[in-house]
Amino acid sequence: MTYSITRRAALIGSACAAMLALSSAPSQAAAKIQRVVSPGGIEAWFVQDATVPLVAMEYAFSGGASQDPSAKPGVANLVADLLDEGSGDLDSKTYHERLDRRAIELSFQATRDHFRGSLRMLKDNKDEAYDLLRMALTSPHFEPSDVERIRAQVISTLRRESTNPSSLAGRKFLEVAFGDHPYGKVATGTLESVPKIEISDLKDYARRVIAKDTLHVAVVGDVDPDTLGKLLDKTFGGLPAKAELTPVPDVMATKPPQRAFVPLDVPQTVVTFGGPGINRHDPDFMAAYVVNHILGGGGLSSRLYKEVREKRGLAYSIYEALIWMDHSALFIGNTGTRADRAGETVDALEAEVRRIAEVGPTQQELDEAKSYLKGSQMLALDTSSKLAQAMLQYQLDKLPIDYIEKRNAIVDAVTLEDTKRVAKKLWGDGLLTVIVGRAPQAAAQPAAATPPLKAN
Numbered sequence: 001m002t003y004s005i006t007r008r009a010a011l012i013g014s015a016c017a018a019m020l021a022l023s024s025a026p027s028q029a030a031a032k033i034q035r036v037v038s039p040g041g042i043e044a045w046f047v048q049d050a051t052v053p054l055v056a057m058e059y060a061f062s063g064g065a066s067q068d069p070s071a072k073p074g075v076a077n078l079v080a081d082l083l084d085e086g087s088g089d090l091d092s093k094t095y096h097e098r099l100d101r102r103a104i105e106l107s108f109q110a111t112r113d114h115f116r117g118s119l120r121m122l123k124d125n126k127d128e129a130y131d132l133l134r135m136a137l138t139s140p141h142f143e144p145s146d147v148e149r150i151r152a153q154v155i156s157t158l159r160r161e162s163t164n165p166s167s168l169a170g171r172k173f174l175e176v177a178f179g180d181h182p183y184g185k186v187a188t189g190t191l192e193s194v195p196k197i198e199i200s201d202l203k204d205y206a207r208r209v210i211a212k213d214t215l216h217v218a219v220v221g222d223v224d225p226d227t228l229g230k231l232l233d234k235t236f237g238g239l240p241a242k243a244e245l246t247p248v249p250d251v252m253a254t255k256p257p258q259r260a261f262v263p264l265d266v267p268q269t270v271v272t273f274g275g276p277g278i279n280r281h282d283p284d285f286m287a288a289y290v291v292n293h294i295l296g297g298g299g300l301s302s303r304l305y306k307e308v309r310e311k312r313g314l315a316y317s318i319y320e321a322l323i324w325m326d327h328s329a330l331f332i333g334n335t336g337t338r339a340d341r342a343g344e345t346v347d348a349l350e351a352e353v354r355r356i357a358e359v360g361p362t363q364q365e366l367d368e369a370k371s372y373l374k375g376s377q378m379l380a381l382d383t384s385s386k387l388a389q390a391m392l393q394y395q396l397d398k399l400p401i402d403y404i405e406k407r408n409a410i411v412d413a414v415t416l417e418d419t420k421r422v423a424k425k426l427w428g429d430g431l432l433t434v435i436v437g438r439a440p441q442a443a444a445q446p447a448a449a450t451p452p453l454k455a456n
Contacts, residue, residue: 033391033401036219038229040237044217045391045401046228049384053123055221056384058392060114062214065187066248066327067205072197074189075205076110078147078154082202083108085146088135092146095132104129106136110187113248113326114396115209120385123222126231134235137210142199151194158191165436166334168262169272172434173332176260177253177274183328211243212236218391220384250327252276257430269342269437270334273349277322277329278426280397286410287418288426289322293369294361294419295353295427296320296333301368307352308335314345324397331426339438350431357427360420374408 036046065076084099084106086092099106105120106129117137121129161167171186178184189197215236219228253276278288296304296319308318320333337345361369381387381404394403 033404034225035401036225036228036232038232038237040233042212042215042217042229042232042236044219044228044232045395046218046225047220047384047387047391048222048224049220050222052384053222054384055121055123055126055129055219055223056388057119057217057219057221058116058385058388059119059215059217060116060392060396061210061243062113062326063115063209063243063245064113065110065185066112066182067209067246068182068185068187068189069201070182072189072193072201073185073187074154074194075197075201076115076209077188078150078194078197079202079205080108080110080115081150081154082142082146083136083140083206085150086141086143088139090135091141092143095135098128098132102128104132106133108136112183112187116392118385118389126223130231130235134238137236138238140206142202144199147199147202151197154188154194155191158188158194161188162191163264163266165264165266165268165270165336166272168264169270169334169434169436172260172262172436173272173274173432176258176432176434177330178251178328179254181251181328182248183251183325207240208244211240213242214245215239216392216395218388218395220388220391248327253328253330254432255429256432259433259435262434262436263438264436266437267339268336269339269345269435270336271342271346271349272332272334272434272436273320273346273431274330274332275427275429275432277324277331278422279329280324284418284422284425285324287414287422290366290369290373290411290414291356291361291419291423292320292322292331292426293373294365295356295423297322298369298372301372303352303356304333304335304349308345308348312344312348314341314348318349342435342437346433346435350433353427353431356423358424360416360423363416366414366416366419370411370414373411377404377407 032047034046034048036044038044063076065073068075084092084095086095090098098104102125103122104125106118108115108117110116117133119129119133174184174186217232217236223231253274256275278285282288294303296302299305299319302318302320304318304320308314309316315335315337318333318335320331323330323332333349335345335349381390390404394401400406
């Protein structure tokens with residue numbers, strides 16, 4: 001999982017219902033991924049699927065919010081919100097009318113390390129859909145009136161988040177974990193930074209980041225490889241050949257234990273917890289993924305859910321997940337509880353984390369986790385959009401094109417000894433904990449301001 005900034009989709013009316021019905025049809029070609037290279041040299045991972053007359057494409061450029069100017073977090077997010085607000089010879093209103101008329105779903109988002117996009121359309125509308133995307137990427141307007149309108153929307157959201165305990169906890173956690181590193185800044189920006197972003201910042205970001213040399217593409221749907229190659233060239237061929245990215249240093253999250261308290265007069269106290277994670281290409285990654293499922297990633301079956309929710313009734317829900325990025329990795333979790341039970345909740349989750357670090361999981365837990373993770377894979381890829389998203393993520397993670405076929409064997413190879421070793425590695429030092437709410441007993445210990453950087 002990585003932190004993403006959501007975008008609205010341009011899909012309305014009766015065409016919306018039709019599109020959603022089509023997109024829910026299961027993909028039957030998960031194991032038939034092929035590599036397509038366009039005449040102009042643009043590569044895509046592709047699954048040809050004529051089950052429904054639909055084409056879904058996911059793509060990404062390296063960069064993301066980590067390329068924001070250091071004093072102006074939120075630039076990438078604002079660019080993502082503005083690319084479809086008029087481009088080429090179309091103003092914002094006309095551009096969206098074109099999308100709506102053909103039920104074309106187009107969106108952009110900035111994650112930590114990538115500027116991502118999604119395009120989905122009926123087969124018969126593919127030429128117009130790809131042309132509208134081409135215009136958005138190559139000739140966005142960034143008209144002052146559109147910029148100010150979208151900026152106002154972002155600022156309104158940031159104001160709401162300034163009194164939202166979950167948002168405050170997430171922001172504080174990143175600050176504690178990463179300090180002044182780009183990962184320590186909130187991708188959506190701040191109430192101080194967003195008003196300072198100028199149109200020149202938006203244009204400069206788009207010029208530096210949206211380029212062919214860092215492009216990755218995944219396509220699933222009813223189109224043949226030759227036609228897809230021509231569409232890729234038409235859409236991306238006019239982009240700059242090379243991006244101009246600012247280097248981002250590798251960073252280790254702050255070593256636990258640390259605790260921070262953010263006072264907020266709300267009925268429910270929010271607890272966000274985590275610590276240094278494990279990189280995607282670490283040999284122990286799959287063992288970490290499996291044991292993390294046992295601790296907190298398995299929903300109702302996880303240890304944290306059973307201990308905190310079922311046995312003690314301290315929270316309605318609790319989750320924990322691994323997050324891997326290009327230059328660091330985390331495990332992070334979240335729960336909410338009554339203010340007068342915040343201390344008890346923190347004690348319970350810390351005790352469970354300590355227990356799995358010291359003892360590890362049982363063989364039964366390992367067997368059940370493996371069975372679930374293997375059986376759920378295909379269910380997680382049951383639509384063309386989900387499959388395209390997974391194929392793109394595999395590319396960004398630098399995994400082989402046949403990873404889907406190999407994954408279950410990799411899960412099967414995890415041993416009990418592997419999970420015990422990795423559990424100690426992940427959770428043996430305790431937790432970084434951020435508490436937001438009324439609980440006075442959760443007063444903070446000072447947190448390290450800046451974690452150590454690693455050489456690239």
